[in-house]
Amino acid sequence: MPGTDANLFPVFRRFSMSGNIDSNWNPFALAGLVVLTAVVLVGGFILLQTVQAYKVLMTVFAVVWGLLSTALLFFVLNAVAENIPRKIRSVSVAVVFAGPAVILLFWALVIPTLRTLRLSFMGAYAREYVGFSNYEFAFTDPIMLESFRNNLLWMIFGTSFCVIMGLVIAVLADKSSREKVFKSLIFMPMAISFVGAGVIWKFMYAYKGEGINVTEIGLLNAIVVAFGGEAQAWLLIPFWNNFFLIAIMIWLQTGYAMVIMSSAIKAIPGEINEAARVDGANSFIIFSRITVPYIMPTIITVTTTILIFSLKLFDIVRVMTGGNFGTNVIANEFYLRQFTYGNSGQASAIAIILLVVIVPVLLYNLKEFRRRRVLK
């Protein structure tokens, strides 16, 4: 940066060269500035809390105050960091810039998690400690056991179908001349919200009953009846109704798996495929020995993402069956316990279990992610 520019933009100089240049702040002025910043921060906060009228004005103020005071905070903290002796400056600058983010993360993530953990050992109204009875409920209640079973079905069948179909379609589309058309068609459901998809699929599975005067309007029943079968209440068929719901997730998520894996396939150097072909490999061998191993990291990332997703699954079940007819899942039961039944103890226990189950998958995903970064 040329000297003239640095003089024009003193702030930049300070930020970019804080390691080389000592601060020219007067310690007293700096202390005053720190106090002033604290006043602006706390004062704005108190003002926002107490003045509830003039909604528009307060919103504007909140935005202006929020942005400017954050800038001011960083500016002042940076100035403070520069005033710290050189020896520990690199540490202090890191604290200044990463500190607020870490604090926010702690406040918004770690504290709620710990609080949930505490609540999970307390009664419905968080008044007394009840030991492990909430966990006992979570692992013995018939509804919870049913939810665990169903989540397992979602994880195994939902995830594997999404990934396998995504992979197969990506490979096949790669060879097709109308690749773009096929891929857009398959990807399109991704744009639909889960609740919207639920409404659409309600029409697919619609069942109007049997007996006099009844006409079926559901697509699936129309197909079954056209082939001479009898209309079915699809969502009421025990056990198998889970698969009818899983089909919705597959419809929504296959596009996601396909797009990511398709881009990974495109990244395979053409020479490798050509060399294999020269050596006499057919398409299947190329697929199993070259394509799949080459894009394995992508497959793992996609799989873990969808796996976490199917563990947390909530919307489809809530919209389609509300968890009735043996289709309940953990997240829905958690929601019901917390918000409908008002039992924060049991709900927290379920949330903690869900967290414990998801964390290993998450860690594996992160590790994989980092490894790939290093490789590339």
Place this chain on the structure above:
Amino acid sequence: MKKALLILLSLLLIASFVLVSCQKKEEPAAEEMTEKAADDPYAEVRGTVVTMSGPFTDNDALKFDESIKSFEEMTGIDIQYEGSKEFEASIGIAIEGGNPPDIVDFPQPGLLKNFVQKGYVIDLNKTLDMDKVKSNYIESWLDMATMDSPDGKIMAGIWGRVNGKSLVWYNKKEFDAAGYEVPETWEELVELQNTIVSDGDAAWAVGIESGAATGWAMTDWVEEMMLRTTSLENYDKWVEGELKFDSPEVRKAIQTVADIWFADGMVYGGRKSIATTSFGDAPKVMFEKPPKAWLHKQGNFITSFFPDNTVAGVDYDFFYLPSVDPAYGRPVLVAGDIYAMFNDRPEVRMVMQYFATGASVEGWVKVGGAISPHKDSELSWYTNEVDRKVAEVIQNATSVRFDGSDLMPGAVGAGSFWKEMTAYVSGSKSLDEALKAIDQSWPQ
């Protein structure tokens, strides 16, 4: 660099000044007002805001705003009502997060009971003029608003708007044309059902699907039959959890429902379609030409799900679901909105006191869609034939009982009761299994 800092600081200062000055401006204005109208009884609260939260959206929200307008103009209190369809979920977050609205409108007293138990709700006995309130409601309503808090029994809320549920709707034009007659007794109703079935149609249109709340329409039927096949004491004990679901009384009530619902050809679409038909779509088949089903039992709110061009009293009408056993009188099942107070300020007290008067729903009653539980409301307010008849049914009742599932703890009333009844209707569970599961889910 210092220049940038100065600009920043001055901007912040200006912003704060603007705000502070805005605040100041209002205050002298308010003071002037008090001087001008020294006898203004509302001087103290003029210009204040009372926030409310509840399930009223769309049309209901408009009607509510309309009916409180005159009060707002008279007192100068601004009532800000925030309606949400996911109200049941969001209100818990607001209250437990320590930031509740001033007044919350609960359609389910059971949900309010949760918050009363946690000690969040203000006791109206200590904050309102209770003589006025008590003289304006019949005893049943006051009993239903009294709940257990950590500090003993409190008056947790007041009833704003109610609905009658013991109503059987029918397509009046076709009904008359077919020569059917409105049944006055249970025997006549049974006879009517059989006549309709032998005429080749389904007698009843029933649907209990309601997304996450699937099953509530079935629980209404069970409650109707509880009121009609056993004593009020048993009904109250059942709601309190003292009478088990797995008891002869409850079994008998459910059996009475099942006798109608599961009989061949009695319900449009048959047993399995009951669980897959949405409660709002269910009555629509009555208005097809020719009607595919003839009778539909539901609260008076259901008229908003009827086809658009239908007129109350001309195209559709209702009759009171007759008592099964005359020994138990003419019970009426009701539901309604109970307003609870979460912040104690003079203006909030004033608004609550106002909600305890018929005037607070007068506007709504006049445009239709609300029934007033207040004694000081008049039948002449009901401009709509059907609403007036609903109000009459409630007034003529020998006993009034609130929708039981809304009074039970959430885990039962909005949980296992709905779910297990749905499982029973859909055939995935036997009655024994369902009843045992409900009893087990009752919070200890």
